[in-house]
Amino acid sequence: MSAVPGRPxxxxxxxxxxLEDAWDSVAPSWRDGIARDFGTHQWTPLREESRSYLxxxxxxxxxxxxxxxxxxx
Numbered sequence: 001m002s003a004v005p006g007r008p009x010x011x012x013x014x015x016x017x018x019l020e021d022a023w024d025s026v027a028p029s030w031r032d033g034i035a036r037d038f039g040t041h042q043w044t045p046l047r048e049e050s051r052s053y054l055x056x057x058x059x060x061x062x063x064x065x066x067x068x069x070x071x072x073x
Contacts (some may be wrong), residue, residue, distance in 0.1 A: 009058040016050050 023043055027035070 007061050009054050009061050012054045
């Protein structure tokens, strides 16, 4: 029996949650200027862009799933 491949949008959600958890665990103890700069200029844009990407990917995967169902014999 072969394994059903995961959907990249769901896998991406899981990986993004892992990154968010890691940041949330580090942020309270990392309070210098570098941390603020990283949070503002690196982490926040990355998180927002990743969420947007995953939403678009989810919509595309749903569309592909629907097309596959509609074309089944």
